[in-house]
Amino acid sequence: MEIPIIAPANGETPALAPPSRVDLNTADASALNSIPGVDSALAERILAYREERGPFLAVEELLAVPGVDGEAFAGIAEHVMVSFPPLDSVAGAPEQVEPDSAPLSLAEDWLPPDEVAPALEEPVPPAPPAVPVPSLAAEAHLPEPPPAVLTAAPEPALSTPQPVSVAPPPEPPPAAPHPVSRPEAPASAPTREPRAAKGSGWGWLAWVGAVFAGSILGMIFSLLVLNGINGTLNMDYHPAIVDLRNQTTDLGARQETLQGEVNGLRQRLDRLEGLTARMDQAEAAVKELRGEVETLDEETATLQTAVETLTQQIADVEARTAKAETFFQRLQALLSELFGGAEPMPEVPIEQEVQP
Incomplete structure (x- = not known):
């Protein structure tokens, strides 16, 4: 079984990833949580995506994970890497590949150009000394380049991630030409295409709006x-x-009837409001009359007091008058006794003194 060489499109050998990067295909939830910008929920979504879709083929595939946008990917991409699955995990892969028994060959989908094809028909020299090929587990620590194509080395000495100096082989003797057989590609793990980016919903909304407007216009x-x-x-x-x-x-007739009744009630209310004004005036007049009556009562009380005082004074005068009359009667009687004696004295009742 022959192993194809995977190299970047620009032909450069990728540098080894720093040890601080986390492998997306082998990391667990705790390792993913240690990445800046990745919380426990995002780590669970990454693990679920990996279990559902299989191993990550590129770091850019993180954009297909729900919750990872361009800004989050820019902060996460510097701390993650993607390694290829080990050879023993591929279905149908051998337990161990010996360098001598499995030499490197051309990729399956590579075909030489027309001007190089005649040169390939020349006698093929014997195989050079075997060069140790790094295992796929060692290549798993290399970051995956963005675009990768399957190419073949133009010379027997192949470039590997770790350059090894190989002495040029001696000139082989000419041999009979034989056609170059196309090598068979090794069985590789099934690859999956990246998920298609979700399209914008404006087209769907526009289509629904057009259908709705068309149905309304048709109706x-x-x-x-x-x-x-x-x-x-x-x-x-x-x-x-x-x-x-x-x-x-x-309802219109009932409304007119109710309107007439409302107008009658309004007139009665206006009359009642007029009566209220009159009642207010009567209350004011009664209040004024009550004040005058109270004043008259006060004057009557004063007059009663004056009448009582005058009555007392008249009684005093009458008492004094009675005393004076009694005095004069007694004086007349005394004078008659002294000087007259012959003439009878008129009988005048002597009134008792009136006590003051």
């Missing part, structure tokens, strides 16, 4: 055609429309 056109042909859209004499119109007329 309007159909209704116009039906109306123009047989007038099926005339709903003036439909029983439901007639009933609805009757109910509308009844």
Whole structure:
């Protein structure tokens, strides 16, 4: 079984990855969590993607993982690498490949150009001394170049990731020419194509909008055609429309009746508001009259006091008058006794003194 040589398109040998990078095909959740910008949820999505789709073929395939955008990929790409699966993990691969028993050969899909084909028909010299070929496990630590093509070395001395100096072989004797057989490519692991990028949803929305607008316009056109042909859209004499119109007329009449009642209530309210104003005036007049009555009561009380005082004074005068009359009567009686004696004295009752 022959192993193809995988080299970058520019022909340069890739440099070894720094040991700080994490292998996306062999790392577990804890190793993925140690990458800056990767949390536990993103690590679980990366592991789920790897279990579902198989090993990563390139670092750029992280963009297909849900939750990884361009900005996140720019921060993660510097800390990750992608290694090829070991040879023993490929279905149908041999347990061990000996360098002497499995020499390197050309890739399966490589064909020599027309000007090089005649040179290949010349006698093939014997094989040079075997050069140790690095195992695929050693190549697993190399970062995968962005675009890689399968090429073949133009000379027997092949370039490997670790350059080895090989002495040029001696000139072989001419031998009979024989046709160059096309080497068979080794069985490789099934590759998967990267997931197609999701297209924008604007096209789908535009298509749905166009279908909706077309259906609306078609319905309007159909209704116009039906109306123009047989007038099926005339709903003036439909029983439901007639009933609805009757109910509308009844509601209008009831509304007018209610409006008249509301107007009557409004007039009565205006009258009541006028009566309220009159009641306010009557209350003000009663309050004023009550004040005058209270003033008159005060004046009457004052007059009563004055009358009582005057009555007392009149009683005093009457008492004094009675005393004076009694004094004069007694004086007259005394004078009559002293000087007259013959004339009878008129009998005048002597009033008792009025106590003041």
